[in-house]
């Protein structure tokens with residue numbers, strides 16, 4: 001549904017996006033994740049036809065955004081970083097106006113506007129002037145204008161930025177409801193957001209794609225070794241030597257203690273299941289095994305890992321100055 005190939009955008013000497021490629025399948029929600037200045041907004045502006053790329057190709061709903069911009073735009077809904085509302089119009093007036101701009105036939109406009117307001121839960125603000133909306137409602141009206149013409153593709157630039165926790169949950173729920181009938185790209189620098197909302201993630205840093213995968217695979221892929229957390233009541237004794245002696249264990253690190261119990265992080269080579277042997281060792285010594293569970297790298301850690309690794313290489317700007 002969306003195909004991006006070798007997209008590059010330079011602003012003078014600054015390379016904002018470099019050789020970015022990814023695909024989004026129909027009905028999928030793709031998370032575009034990266035720190036400030038990574039190139040998320042730039043990529044989205046190119047995909048929505050607001051700005052040309054320096055080089056590369058982007059196809060949205062079967063239409064090349066450079067060669068057939070009108071056809072591509074007709075099938076795209078865009079929520080920019082700051083929704084462009086008209087302060088003097090009421091929410092309903094504004095949405096009717098956008099509907100006419102988007103070529104929704106006159107007879108259908110009222111019904112479409114009502115539907116969009118219901119879906120984004122702004123109907124109670126229909127007669128309120130846009131200038132008097134709270135930030136969260138502005139964001140939702142922005143979402144309403146993006147879905148008005150029922151586009152195949154939705155491109156949402158930080159759709160939950162500035163919302164309160166309740167609104168964030170509602171907006172994520174709405175986005176999930178919209179997927180399936182719409183193909184969605186959303187950008188964020190908030191990690192739990194992609195884990196909760198997206199099927200796949202593109203991680204971008206300094207204009208480069210550093211990873212494309214499902215949140216689960218990203219977690220698994222970066223876990224070179226298996227780490228278990230083991231909590232033992234060894235009556236105050238240090239269990240490290242005993243745990244380290246278990247066949248397959250490559251490293252043991254103490255991880256906090258309280259009274260008689262102590263926690264340990266036990267590493268083993270990938271694919272080696274040392275849980276039974278560990279449990280046996282602890283029990284045979286007459287200690288209490290209080291906890292034994294796999295430790296997973298959180299998305300936060302993965303994100304830092306990927307973006308810090310990238311930092312150590314040359315930044316795009318320096319490389320192309």
Ligand SMILES: Nc1ncnc2c1ncn2[C@@H]1O[C@H](COP(=O)(O)OP(=O)(O)OP(=O)(O)O)[C@@H](O)[C@H]1O
Pocket residue numbers: 011014015016034035036037038039040041042043189
């Ligand atoms: N109009 C412009 N002229 C020059 N440089 C720009 C322009 N717009 C963006 N940039 C630069 O391009 C890079 C990418 O910016 P972009 O806005 O795409 O990042 P982003 O990932 O959306 O960041 P954020 O999370 O802060 O929204 C940055 O280095 C930025 O300074």
Ligand SMILES: [Mg+2]
Pocket residue numbers: 040041042081157
């Ligand atoms: Mg941005």
